[in-house]
Amino acid sequence: MANLNTVVFFALLTTGLARKAALSSRHWGTNIHFTSGQPGEVAQIGVGFRIVRMDFSWGRTEQVKGQYNFSAYETLYNEQVAVGIRSYWILDYGNAIYTGSSMTAPSTPEQQDAFAAWAVAAMLHFQGRNVTWELWNEPNIPGASHDLGGWYPYANATAYMDLYDRWMAAVSQHSELQSETLVAPASAGIPDDFLEACFARGMLKTIDAVSLHPYRRTYPETVIQEYASVRALMAKYNPDKRDVAILSGEWGYSTCSFPNGTSMDCVKGAQTGNNTYDDQAKELARQWLVNAMEDIPISIFYDWSDGGSNKTYGEDNFGVVENIYHNSSLPRTPKPSYHAATTLQSRFGERAFVQRVPVAVGANASDTDAYALVFEGNHAAVWKVDGDTACSPSQRQYTDCGFSGISEKECLSRGCCYWPNQHTRPWCAFPGVTNTTGAVAFALPDTSVTSLDRVDMYNNPLPSVQRDAADEKFHLVADDTPQYLFPASG
Numbered sequence: 001m002a003n004l005n006t007v008v009f010f011a012l013l014t015t016g017l018a019r020k021a022a023l024s025s026r027h028w029g030t031n032i033h034f035t036s037g038q039p040g041e042v043a044q045i046g047v048g049f050r051i052v053r054m055d056f057s058w059g060r061t062e063q064v065k066g067q068y069n070f071s072a073y074e075t076l077y078n079e080q081v082a083v084g085i086r087s088y089w090i091l092d093y094g095n096a097i098y099t100g101s102s103m104t105a106p107s108t109p110e111q112q113d114a115f116a117a118w119a120v121a122a123m124l125h126f127q128g129r130n131v132t133w134e135l136w137n138e139p140n141i142p143g144a145s146h147d148l149g150g151w152y153p154y155a156n157a158t159a160y161m162d163l164y165d166r167w168m169a170a171v172s173q174h175s176e177l178q179s180e181t182l183v184a185p186a187s188a189g190i191p192d193d194f195l196e197a198c199f200a201r202g203m204l205k206t207i208d209a210v211s212l213h214p215y216r217r218t219y220p221e222t223v224i225q226e227y228a229s230v231r232a233l234m235a236k237y238n239p240d241k242r243d244v245a246i247l248s249g250e251w252g253y254s255t256c257s258f259p260n261g262t263s264m265d266c267v268k269g270a271q272t273g274n275n276t277y278d279d280q281a282k283e284l285a286r287q288w289l290v291n292a293m294e295d296i297p298i299s300i301f302y303d304w305s306d307g308g309s310n311k312t313y314g315e316d317n318f319g320v321v322e323n324i325y326h327n328s329s330l331p332r333t334p335k336p337s338y339h340a341a342t343t344l345q346s347r348f349g350e351r352a353f354v355q356r357v358p359v360a361v362g363a364n365a366s367d368t369d370a371y372a373l374v375f376e377g378n379h380a381a382v383w384k385v386d387g388d389t390a391c392s393p394s395q396r397q398y399t400d401c402g403f404s405g406i407s408e409k410e411c412l413s414r415g416c417c418y419w420p421n422q423h424t425r426p427w428c429a430f431p432g433v434t435n436t437t438g439a440v441a442f443a444l445p446d447t448s449v450t451s452l453d454r455v456d457m458y459n460n461p462l463p464s465v466q467r468d469a470a471d472e473k474f475h476l477v478a479d480d481t482p483q484y485l486f487p488a489s490g
Helices: 002-013 041-048 071-081 109-125 157-172 192-200 220-236 277-293 336-348 408-413
Strands: 027-031 051-057 086-092 132-135 181-188 209-213 245-251 298-301 321-325 332-334 353-356 370-375 379-384 388-390 432-435 438-442 451-456 461-466 474-478 483-486
Touching (some): 027 086, 027 336, 041 071, 041 336, 051 071, 051 298, 071 086, 086 109, 109 132, 109 157, 132 157, 157 181, 157 192, 181 192, 192 220, 209 220, 220 245, 245 277, 277 298, 277 353, 277 370, 277 379, 336 483, 370 438, 379 438, 379 474, 461 474, 474 483
Parallel strands (some): 027 298, 086 132, 132 181, 181 209
Antiparallel strands (some): 321 332, 353 370, 370 379, 438 474
């Protein structure tokens, strides 16, 4: 292990403090599960997404020890780059010829050295092509009970960081790889304990970005506080103050439904709340916008296509398009979230975020639950998430107002909602927001702009708004659906 430590130390010396160029601009993207799409499919993706995340399979590309075949990924790369899509590849999973199973993580030094050698061979093959390389997928969860990732048979940061160190040691032996973009650990959720264990082992001295999967039942805006916590934890283990970015490497909202089409909580798989198609579209738009505000250079909305036809199963309903292929002219039927992605990409994809400006709601001059994000060129995105409240068993976010076993009388006396004898929400919870519509006002930093055109999140025109001469603000009605404003020439 002494030689490994020496090589890793060399890697530290050659790693700069500044952010990698590939992470200096913003890319909104999606996740796929193929190396050869249906005719026209990659072109359809390219309309709304600028980067695509995909498993780069060890077991598939090294079927004879020491012999590598990357031809399938070469085809995928060429097809993507032709329509302006960057590649974000996950170096992942086991290899039966080394670990006995395609899902068993490499745990012995010999297995990890073989993985590292394969990973470096892949990186050398695609060196200089602006690929983002990620080590594993969701290693903080055990992989024994599912086939979507994790670390089989037992999730643990020690084994993962052993593999990480060997990967970094192998990379450091090739000066031509020093400009490649390396990210990790692709954690499921934002697990403070797992992240801290990785940071304590020195990850922040060599990694270019910390990749997270911030899935949640709650609104996208709730991630803001969690990002702040992660940054505080990173600061604790980053004394050299390297500019290590945070990536939103995978995060989506599933659209499960009853046979009659009514939305529902998924009965199996990921739990991301009760989402209609329009809800999913709002969440995609607000996720990307919040991430832009939070300086998240890569945001991957999961998933490109529904995984199957079971409308009650979470993994089958994450897509921004439906799973049935039609033809090369219209490969897959878009959900509203696809149109939300294409609108946001065309309006803001190439525009740098400038600042969040205060939004007045009623007597509140700066409502923290209302958002006006200004991008270059005086383009703005506006929405709000507060409003009228009521008790609803299908509300997305539940804030506990009592305790398990609380009486109905005591719960109601607190002004809260009572749902006893169940486990999917608190027995006693504060009322949820049921109507977010309300008047808002905001001012652009550029006071020369007096008129703004508007579209909704699907690019449908809305009435223009004029700046009020009395308070120099733009007044409009907003809700939890983002609307986009821009000078008439934009």
